Amino acid sequence: MNLSPDSSAWIIWPVVVPLLGAVVCFLYKKKPRLAGHFFAVVTCGTSTVLGWQVLSQGVGRHLLGGWSPPLGISLRADGPAALMVMMTAVTGLGITLYSGGYFQSRLAGDSQDHRFRAQEQSFWPLWLLLWAALNGLFLSGDIFNIYISLELVALSSVGLTVLSGKPPSLVAAMRYLLVSLLGSLTFLLGVGFFYKAHGTLELAVISKALAPTPPVIMALALVSVGLMLKTALFPFHFWLPPAHANALAPVSAILSALVIKGSWYLFYRFWQGGGLLAAVGIVPALLGSVAIIWGAFQAFSQQRLKMLVAYSTVAQIGYLFVAFPLLVDSAGQGRDALFYFAISHSCAKAAMFLAAGTFFLQLGHDRIRDLAGVRQLLPVSSFAFALGGVSLMGLPPSGGFIAKYLLVSKAISQDLWWLALIAVVGSGLTAVYVFRAVSSVLSPHLLEERPLLVVAASMQWSALALALLAIVLGIMAPLPLALLEVT
Amino acid sequence: MVNSGRKRVSPAHRPWLLLVLLLLFFAALAWVYLVPGSVPGGLARQVDASLVASGVSSRVTAVLLNFRAYDTLLECFILLLGVMVVWSLRSAGTTEPRQPAVGAILAALERLLLPLMILVAGYLLWAGSSQAGGAFQAGAILGGAGVLLLLDSSPFLDILPKKALVWGITLAPLFFLAVGVAALTQGRPFLTYRFQEASLVIVALEVAAAFSIGLCLATLFAGRLPEYESEPAQDKFAAKRGE
Numbered sequence: 001m002n003l004s005p006d007s008s009a010w011i012i013w014p015v016v017v018p019l020l021g022a023v024v025c026f027l028y029k030k031k032p033r034l035a036g037h038f039f040a041v042v043t044c045g046t047s048t049v050l051g052w053q054v055l056s057q058g059v060g061r062h063l064l065g066g067w068s069p070p071l072g073i074s075l076r077a078d079g080p081a082a083l084m085v086m087m088t089a090v091t092g093l094g095i096t097l098y099s100g101g102y103f104q105s106r107l108a109g110d111s112q113d114h115r116f117r118a119q120e121q122s123f124w125p126l127w128l129l130l131w132a133a134l135n136g137l138f139l140s141g142d143i144f145n146i147y148i149s150l151e152l153v154a155l156s157s158v159g160l161t162v163l164s165g166k167p168p169s170l171v172a173a174m175r176y177l178l179v180s181l182l183g184s185l186t187f188l189l190g191v192g193f194f195y196k197a198h199g200t201l202e203l204a205v206i207s208k209a210l211a212p213t214p215p216v217i218m219a220l221a222l223v224s225v226g227l228m229l230k231t232a233l234f235p236f237h238f239w240l241p242p243a244h245a246n247a248l249a250p251v252s253a254i255l256s257a258l259v260i261k262g263s264w265y266l267f268y269r270f271w272q273g274g275g276l277l278a279a280v281g282i283v284p285a286l287l288g289s290v291a292i293i294w295g296a297f298q299a300f301s302q303q304r305l306k307m308l309v310a311y312s313t314v315a316q317i318g319y320l321f322v323a324f325p326l327l328v329d330s331a332g333q334g335r336d337a338l339f340y341f342a343i344s345h346s347c348a349k350a351a352m353f354l355a356a357g358t359f360f361l362q363l364g365h366d367r368i369r370d371l372a373g374v375r376q377l378l379p380v381s382s383f384a385f386a387l388g389g390v391s392l393m394g395l396p397p398s399g400g401f402i403a404k405y406l407l408v409s410k411a412i413s414q415d416l417w418w419l420a421l422i423a424v425v426g427s428g429l430t431a432v433y434v435f436r437a438v439s440s441v442l443s444p445h446l447l448e449e450r451p452l453l454v455v456a457a458s459m460q461w462s463a464l465a466l467a468l469l470a471i472v473l474g475i476m477a478p479l480p481l482a483l484l485e486v487t
Numbered sequence: 488m489v490n491s492g493r494k495r496v497s498p499a500h501r502p503w504l505l506l507v508l509l510l511l512f513f514a515a516l517a518w519v520y521l522v523p524g525s526v527p528g529g530l531a532r533q534v535d536a537s538l539v540a541s542g543v544s545s546r547v548t549a550v551l552l553n554f555r556a557y558d559t560l561l562e563c564f565i566l567l568l569g570v571m572v573v574w575s576l577r578s579a580g581t582t583e584p585r586q587p588a589v590g591a592i593l594a595a596l597e598r599l600l601l602p603l604m605i606l607v608a609g610y611l612l613w614a615g616s617s618q619a620g621g622a623f624q625a626g627a628i629l630g631g632a633g634v635l636l637l638l639d640s641s642p643f644l645d646i647l648p649k650k651a652l653v654w655g656i657t658l659a660p661l662f663f664l665a666v667g668v669a670a671l672t673q674g675r676p677f678l679t680y681r682f683q684e685a686s687l688v689i690v691a692l693e694v695a696a697a698f699s700i701g702l703c704l705a706t707l708f709a710g711r712l713p714e715y716e717s718e719p720a721q722d723k724f725a726a727k728r729g730e
Contacts, residue, residue, distance in 0.1 A: 009677075013565070016667065019564065020664055022564075023661055025658055026571060026653070027632065027657060062676055063676050064676060064678055065553060065554060065676065065677070065678045066676050067554050069534045071554050073557050073558065106699055118575075122574070126568075126572070129571075132564075136561070145561070148558055148562060149561065151565060151566065152561060154707070155565065155568050155569070156568055159572035159575055160576070162572070162576065163575060189516075192710070196529075199529050214519045215522065218516070364602060448696060
């Protein structure tokens with residue numbers, strides 16, 4: 001067997017541990033919350049080891065089955081992959097702690113505990129499987145294997161979306177499933193063309209050798225469209241708001257903060273070579289610009305808080321794509337801007353969705369008009385929501401500010417003034433809809449409604465921790481940026 | 488459908504337009520496919536070169552269970568995921584117990600076909616190591632046998648102890664993980680087999696995979712948790728009140 005010395009075992013653990021956790025939670029129905037927390041913490045630990053190893057020892061590879069590519073599949077942990085695994089670990093741990101409190105509060109507060117217990121029993125295995133699939137996606141170096149991981153991500157996301165059982169969420173989940181399948185199959189068709197053109201499935205080889213021959217152009221177009229469908233970039237965003245807004249509170253956060261980033265990261269992986277970016281990099285940037293403006297207007301006109309936060313995701317996805325023309329230069333600042341948007345959005349959006357979910361649970365609705373005074377009931381969650389908004393707007397010293405600073409300065413240095421202008425205008429529009437929500441949440445009115453149930457402390461504090469992290473990301477910027485340099 | 492009087496022109500109302508667009512798309516695909524200048528052959532030569540070391544003599548099996556065994560591991564998890572999602576739908580209150588259709592023809596067919604199907608599944612499983620066949624084909628036939636049983640009045644999923652069913656479904660994913668982690672603990676990469684043990688491990692994995700796949704497919708066809716009847720009825724208005 002072609003045993004290679006560069007097979008580092010620490011790469012595979014962030015995939016194996018949550019996979020095992022999913023099976024254990026599926027088998028051990030009595031205390032799924034305990035098993036879920038245990039495996040989430042261990043996954044987080046193994047992910048941290050991975051991040052630390054990449055930072056200290058450079059790029060790592062793991063040749064699965066001992067076969068080196070193109071025959072076998074390799075996992076490859078470089079800076080961007082490790083950063084995404086870390087992002088999933090940190091946000092995922094916050095969401096896990098929240099979910100524990102969430103199900104505990106609902107089971108304690110309602111007589112219908114049979115239904116909630118069933119929800120929780122299904123939630124933990126699906127969530128851990130989704131986590132494993134995301135880690136597998138970030139680390140995989142083989143495009144067919146990436147397709148399988150994408151399918152795992154999509155199916156478990158749909159399963160999580162449908163958990164709430166409300167009719168709107170069933171409809172949204174069905175649409176999400178169909179769109180996701182269409183995206184997967186388009187991606188698979190592209191994989192077939194890549195295989196025909198290059199005779200290999202290794203991502204590193206393919207993304208380096210993007211020549212403008214007909215099969216490669218067709219393959220890249222198919223793969224890109226498939227991934228844009230899954231990421232919900234502007235013309236393909238229609239499925240996202242109902243699916244994200246009608247899911248259970250922790251599920252909304254998982255979908256908006258993490259799942260979207262999986263397909264976006266792959267889009268980056270396929271385009272990072274930069275060969276064809278000079279010609280067509282403008283297309284994702286233009287779609288992203290429209291998404292920023294359109295998403296912000298839609299967010300502003302929503303009546304429900306979770307719908308507002310969901311449309312804000314549509315707008316923020318735009319930021320994840322506008323920086324693609326900046327990747328042409330190999331200096332790396334364009335890439336830094338992209339990834340900083342991804343990680344700070346992950347923390348901030350998770351915090352906002354978790355806080356909005358807490359409001360919903362406490363009041364039984366999330367009409368923005370009637371939220372006035374909720375800060376007396378839930379001071380910590382309200383503060384977390386506002387802090388998340390600060391990072392979305394890009395106010396210093398938040399992570400969102402660093403991302404926008406990197407983006408604007410890079411765009412100006414490349415004479416792409418319109419791009420810098422879009423980023424700044426987008427910030428202003430974000431401020432408008434965030435203020436609309438925050439002014440209602442923080443208003444000094446007295447609340448007339450009585451709270452439906454007692455909310456567990458972990459629900460409030462996990463959201464605040466994630467929101468604080470989104471702010472602190474601006475101060476500790478050198479660490480993630482150093483990790484990104486490892487390629 | 489709502490008859491609102493509004494005339495909406497969508498692509499669905501103009502099938503010919505959709506047809507033309509699809510034909511154009513397929514023409515583009517076909518043109519690109521036929522254009523020369525791609526790398527011929529793919530990986531076939533490399534597979535042949537490493538076949539001796541893989542422990543089996545069938546190329547497909549070598550790819551599925553040795554060279555790219557990680558893919559197959561994830562595929563097993565996709566099937567498990569399917570069962571998880573279908574079972575979770577009960578909290579949405581959409582599943583109803585299926586009314587079995589009992590008939591003389593079905594019963595006779597079942598009596599004739601079931602033993603044959605199990606035999607064929609076993610043969611396919613065994614043949615997989617040297618020719619076409621293997622875990623997925625055998626699993627599909629076992630799944631078909633399960634569906635046939637479910638169509639008749641034999642609700643074997645309800646008779647089976649819940650624990651046995653759940654362990655049977657998770658057998659292949661767990662076994663795959665165990666094989667992978669065993670290699671890790673001995674200092675080899677994930678899912679690496681020692682050469683002497685390769686064929687044995689592959690056959691064992693195939694048996695486990697075929698069993699779990701068959702059980703998963705039959706369970707998916709049943710579409711509900713076997714313990715459904717013993718649980719309290721759903722509150723139809725529950726969805727309106729809470730999330």
